[in-house]
Amino acid sequence: MPDSASEESPTIRVLREGDLQQLLDVPTALGIIEQTWCDYGLVESHTLSRPAMLTTGTGDQSGARYRVKGATLHNEQVTGIRLISDPPASADGDVKACHMLWVYDDRTASPIGLVHETWLHRFRTALTAVVAAKFLARQDSRIVALIGAGNIARLLFPALTDSFDLDEVRVVARHFENAQKFCQERASTISTRMTAVDDPALAIDGADIIITLTLADRPVIQPGMLSPGSFLCSMGETGEVAIGVLEETDRFIVDEFDYATMTGDMAQWLNHGQMTREKVARRVDAHIGQVVSGQRPGRQTDTERIYAIIQGMAICDLALANFAIQQAAAQDLGQTLDLFSGT
Numbered sequence: 001m002p003d004s005a006s007e008e009s010p011t012i013r014v015l016r017e018g019d020l021q022q023l024l025d026v027p028t029a030l031g032i033i034e035q036t037w038c039d040y041g042l043v044e045s046h047t048l049s050r051p052a053m054l055t056t057g058t059g060d061q062s063g064a065r066y067r068v069k070g071a072t073l074h075n076e077q078v079t080g081i082r083l084i085s086d087p088p089a090s091a092d093g094d095v096k097a098c099h100m101l102w103v104y105d106d107r108t109a110s111p112i113g114l115v116h117e118t119w120l121h122r123f124r125t126a127l128t129a130v131v132a133a134k135f136l137a138r139q140d141s142r143i144v145a146l147i148g149a150g151n152i153a154r155l156l157f158p159a160l161t162d163s164f165d166l167d168e169v170r171v172v173a174r175h176f177e178n179a180q181k182f183c184q185e186r187a188s189t190i191s192t193r194m195t196a197v198d199d200p201a202l203a204i205d206g207a208d209i210i211i212t213l214t215l216a217d218r219p220v221i222q223p224g225m226l227s228p229g230s231f232l233c234s235m236g237e238t239g240e241v242a243i244g245v246l247e248e249t250d251r252f253i254v255d256e257f258d259y260a261t262m263t264g265d266m267a268q269w270l271n272h273g274q275m276t277r278e279k280v281a282r283r284v285d286a287h288i289g290q291v292v293s294g295q296r297p298g299r300q301t302d303t304e305r306i307y308a309i310i311q312g313m314a315i316c317d318l319a320l321a322n323f324a325i326q327q328a329a330a331q332d333l334g335q336t337l338d339l340f341s342g343t
Contacts (some may be wrong), residue, residue, distance in 0.1 A: 010110035036110030041293030071314035080318035113325035126155035137231035141208035148213035149173035
């Protein structure tokens with residue numbers, strides 16, 4: 001007969017990408033993200049790791065980089081620890097990132113799930129842009145400029161085109177042929193006109209929604225590019241937006257301020273001495289949870305230029321993963337792992 005320690009050892013449900021894609025459809029995931037952000041704005045619904053991100057590894061030509069982010073969802077009584085692994089810059093193109101997310105039951109401190117998070121991270125990132133646009137873009141938006149045509153950008157569709165009655169999506173990539181390929185692939189699944197453009201300024205001219213998902217080594221959004229009434233959603237880890245754009249916008253929204261100071265536009269401004277942390281904090285009008293929950297206004301007029309840095313919060317990854325784990329348990333999907341038996 002097994003001893004009591006073995007009987008009480010936690011069973012971990014392991015979910016791979018195929019499991020997650022079966023368990024998480026777009027409407028359900030959009031609803032989970034919106035509710036998670038609403039809770040974020042209304043109540044003390046979560047705890048984030050401090051610091052917001054821990055990094056290790058060299059992250060240079062020959063060495064990988066690792067990032068760790070954590071969060072707790074109080075209502076669900078779960079905690080998640082994300083481990084993001086980025087291969088060395090010199091790695092062969094076949095080398096893939098291997099992201100994972102551990103989910104713990106706060107009532108027992110026991111792990112209940114291990115999720116392959118590469119697809120989930122991309123899916124969550126894309127859908128946060130769509131939810132942010134729902135609250136910050138004009139509802140009659142017709143033209144989207146998509147700067148970046150990678151794996152995350154692919155997952156914007158059909159969520160974005162289902163959420164807005166769009167006439168055109170203009171796509172810019174580092175290499176024009178990649179933008180063309182991206183448009184050709186999407187044309188078979190959505191009815192909105194997809195147009196490859198080789199100049200960000202041309203794509204942004206007159207666009208209502210601008211989404212940046214790049215690894216640009218210099219800002220691609222410059223002062224004077226945004227039209228009245230436009231919504232700019234900056235999501236990349238590099239400096240995509242010149243600081244002069246901030247001075248031209250009417251409202252400035254972030255998802256999580258501390259993390260935004262560590263990577264992306266804001267980090268570049270701070271690292272180059274273009275703005276102090278205190279000054280940029282004063283410039284923030286609201287975080288996205290306050291907007292979604294109605295605590296602070298998002299768009300107030302049809303002519304406002306709104307700029308949001310939406311880089312992703314671990315609470316959304318955790319909420320999606322926890323939902324998938326619960327559904328998988330009910331449907332007996334994935335695999336179970338008894339890692340701690342005999343201890």
